[in-house]
Amino acid sequence: MKTFTNRNPESVGHAVSIARDAIGGGRSVVFAGGGTDLLQLVKERIPNRPGSGAPDVIINLKGIAEMNGVSRRNDGGLAIGGLTSLSAVSANTDVSARYNAVAEAAVSVATLQMRNVGTIAGNVCQRPWCWYYRNGFDCFKAGGNQCYSVSGENQLHAIFGGGPSFIVHPSDVAPALVAFDAIFRVAGSNGERRLSADEFFVLPRDDARHENVLADDEVLVSIELPAASGNVRSGFRKLMDRATWTHAVGSAAVALDMDGDTCRSASIVLGGVAPIPWRVEAAEQMLAGQTITAELAEAVGRAAVEGAQPLAKNRYKVPMTQRLVERTVLAVAG
Amino acid sequence: MKDSTNGDLSRREFIGGTGAAIVAVNATTATAQDRDAAEARAIAEVPRTRIEITVNGQRQSVDVEDRWTLVELLRDHLGLTGTRIGCNRGECGACTVLIDDEPAYACSTLAVWADGRSIRTVEGVERDGKVSTLQQAFIEHNAPQCGFCTSGQLMSATALLERNPSPTAQEIREALSGNLCRCSNYNAIVEAVQAAVKMGGA
Numbered sequence: 001m002k003t004f005t006n007r008n009p010e011s012v013g014h015a016v017s018i019a020r021d022a023i024g025g026g027r028s029v030v031f032a033g034g035g036t037d038l039l040q041l042v043k044e045r046i047p048n049r050p051g052s053g054a055p056d057v058i059i060n061l062k063g064i065a066e067m068n069g070v071s072r073r074n075d076g077g078l079a080i081g082g083l084t085s086l087s088a089v090s091a092n093t094d095v096s097a098r099y100n101a102v103a104e105a106a107v108s109v110a111t112l113q114m115r116n117v118g119t120i121a122g123n124v125c126q127r128p129w130c131w132y133y134r135n136g137f138d139c140f141k142a143g144g145n146q147c148y149s150v151s152g153e154n155q156l157h158a159i160f161g162g163g164p165s166f167i168v169h170p171s172d173v174a175p176a177l178v179a180f181d182a183i184f185r186v187a188g189s190n191g192e193r194r195l196s197a198d199e200f201f202v203l204p205r206d207d208a209r210h211e212n213v214l215a216d217d218e219v220l221v222s223i224e225l226p227a228a229s230g231n232v233r234s235g236f237r238k239l240m241d242r243a244t245w246t247h248a249v250g251s252a253a254v255a256l257d258m259d260g261d262t263c264r265s266a267s268i269v270l271g272g273v274a275p276i277p278w279r280v281e282a283a284e285q286m287l288a289g290q291t292i293t294a295e296l297a298e299a300v301g302r303a304a305v306e307g308a309q310p311l312a313k314n315r316y317k318v319p320m321t322q323r324l325v326e327r328t329v330l331a332v333a334g
Numbered sequence: 335m336k337d338s339t340n341g342d343l344s345r346r347e348f349i350g351g352t353g354a355a356i357v358a359v360n361a362t363t364a365t366a367q368d369r370d371a372a373e374a375r376a377i378a379e380v381p382r383t384r385i386e387i388t389v390n391g392q393r394q395s396v397d398v399e400d401r402w403t404l405v406e407l408l409r410d411h412l413g414l415t416g417t418r419i420g421c422n423r424g425e426c427g428a429c430t431v432l433i434d435d436e437p438a439y440a441c442s443t444l445a446v447w448a449d450g451r452s453i454r455t456v457e458g459v460e461r462d463g464k465v466s467t468l469q470q471a472f473i474e475h476n477a478p479q480c481g482f483c484t485s486g487q488l489m490s491a492t493a494l495l496e497r498n499p500s501p502t503a504q505e506i507r508e509a510l511s512g513n514l515c516r517c518s519n520y521n522a523i524v525e526a527v528q529a530a531v532k533m534g535g536a
Contacts, residue, residue: 001401001403002401003379003380003381003399003400003401004381004400004401005381005400006381006383006400006444006446006447008449032447034443035442035443035444035447036424036439036442036443039403039441039442039443039444040423040424040442043422043423044423058400058444060444060446060447062447087436110424110512111427111511111512112437112490112508112509112511112512113424113427113430113437113438113439113490113512114424114439114442114512116433116436116437116438117433117438117439117442117443243511244511245425245511245512
């Protein structure tokens with residue numbers, strides 16, 4: 001592997017100052033949570049930060065206690081430290097009791113070996129798994145100026161929100177977090193900021209090289225989940241081209257705030273079909289104030305894929321996503 | 335082949351011997367000496383860190399290059415070659431070891447990140463010089479075919495039985511789903527784990 005220096009800060013402030021100093025000295029920097037994805041990129045010399053090449057300094061966050069674990073917030077919500085492993089997220093009873101879709105999404109990631117080491121922040125911030133980017137093409141995501149999928153092999157690419165890059169956001173956990181209006185708490189040289197999903201994730205039309213607004217010296221410290229009432233039911237479904245250990249061809253996180261048989265409000269967020277976790281508001285609104293029937297769920301599925309713009313080889317994703325939404329809504333409604 | 339003078343050489347010794355011979359030939363030229371010196375300087379500049387790590391119950395202090403993966407430390411520097419490198423990118427499971435009793439891919443974490451942690455490898459599962467119950471069951475049920483994935487399978491199965499002494503077949507399949515077997519001998523592997531459960535555990 002290319003050489004680099006590993007640093008082990010013990011606080012978020014220290015981690016950020018190491019990054020700031022290294023960047024100021026002309027060295028490229030990357031933060032490591034579990035590092036499972038990062039190391040594959042470093043070994044293959046695929047730029048983690050677009051255009052930066054392999055990192056000179058890896059800042060290992062594992063020793064930062066304040067970033068690990070799930071805690072209850074005063075407002076009744078939860079704060080999930082960025083370093084919390086996916087195994088710990090899915091096993092946490094506060095998460096599964098009120099935010100079941102998050103627990104289900106976490107346990108759907110890769111394998112036990114990966115979930116034991118991989119972190120929730122790392123899962124949200126992992127780079128895309130587009131086969132062009134991962135195989136050394138000089139695409140937008142690597143710092144280049146084109147998306148090879150447009151006229152190439154785009155079976156697994158975006159049907160929503162694409163252009164000029166057509167990657168799909170690879171995280172399973174992110175759609176579930178967004179379904180609960182999660183807040184992303186970020187720390188960097190310029191202080192701390194708390195960002196909504198709309199502010200945190202970026203479409204390629206706004207920035208084709210990055211999937212989120214994190215600067216090179218910024219860390220995703222924690223993810224805050226606002227209080228969810230005991231009447232919220234949620235679930236996550238992930239479609240894969242094999243039974244396990246791969247990314248979503250499409251996924252859906254659904255949260256329904258129920259009053260008896262009536263749905264007060266709904267969140268529906270899709271993964272694996274757009275460059276960011278993709279909220280389908282028109283479909284959500286159809287459920288508000290309604291009793292959920294098979295007919296309504298079917299109409300919601302149709303509404304969810306309205307406006308989809310498939311590429312030459314991923315047209316199958318439109319009816320697939322429609323049925324995925326329909327079935328997930330019905331399953332969560334129970 | 336009974337007359338072969340190399341009859342007692344293992345494959346590893348043979349490859350090692352070949353490498354030494356190549357170095358000896360190169361060293362006879364000045365340019366090669368320059369190259370070796372440059373290489374030695376480059377290696378001296380590689381960032382290194384001293385870590386404390388417990389491997390199969392033995393605590394040790396090791397000076398590691400920051401860039402070494404855990405599996406490189408185990409195989410190339412601690413001589414524990416039971417842990418395999420298959421894909422070296424977290425896609426096969428052959429390098430599975432236990433880090434603080436939890437299965438993890440040793441190719442996908444750095445040795446320097448294992449500072450203060452306890453690692454168990456396939457060399458550590460034997461009991462009093464005898465194979466473990468799981469290993470015995472693997473032998474009896476022909477769970478290894480080519481054998482390359484076996485040590486990883488054993489580590490995942492060991493961790494499973496330690497946290498769940500009587501798993502269902504489905505639970506066994508799920509626990510081993512992060513370990514590929516290119517011989518596709520999955521049924522025999524699951525049978526072996528089930529047999530180990532009947533024989534009294536890991």
